[in-house]
Amino acid sequence: NAGVTQTPKFRVLKTGQSMTLLCAQDMNHEYMYWYRQDPGMGLRLIHYSVGEGTTAKGEVPDGYNVSRLKKQNFLLGLESAAPSQTSVYFCASSPLGPGQFYGYTFGSGTRLTVV
């Protein structure tokens, strides 16, 4: 039972390159989220999904795209990486419904550096 798995754990990109971060969960959770965390700051929501085939914008969506083609996977794409996107990216998942809401499960993070 792995919980939430993020790949890769580390990545260095050159400005303008593209990449996709993968988040996979094995808990059958409906909701999935992508956050970023810059040094000394709290987490900021990029995009989220309330179920397979759905996505929605969070607080800081610009420069990112997401897809949720399968319930267990949530992909975060950077089309043209910029140094401002250097950050630690966290994925999380949670069960559906207020009565079942017992907290998010977070992955261990992806540390991305854009040079």
Add this chain to the structure above:
Amino acid sequence: DAKTTQPTSMDCAEGRAANLPCNHSTISGNEYVYWYRQIHSQGPQYIIHGLKNNETNEMASLIITEDRKSSTLILPHATLRDTAVYYCIALDTGTASKLTFGTGTRLQVTL
């Protein structure tokens, strides 16, 4: 979701109780109080949540005032491993679909 206010940092001696306060004076009747913590470089970890009654689990206790305008997270016997940033979040689980994190309280447990 209601805004929460926490002290920026706190210290606690190992073995003593750590009491982390949180103000949420505009909290509505449907909003729960959630606590998470983030140990250095790791993903946040769920600790506890409550609506109006005090709650306790194996990690911590949550004390919510009767008017629900503030709460306190209690770690009864803090250890060095409890050094982390602690986030207090007010959330209406009936309508909200996402957590919003502030900057939290940095708890330093010392020998």
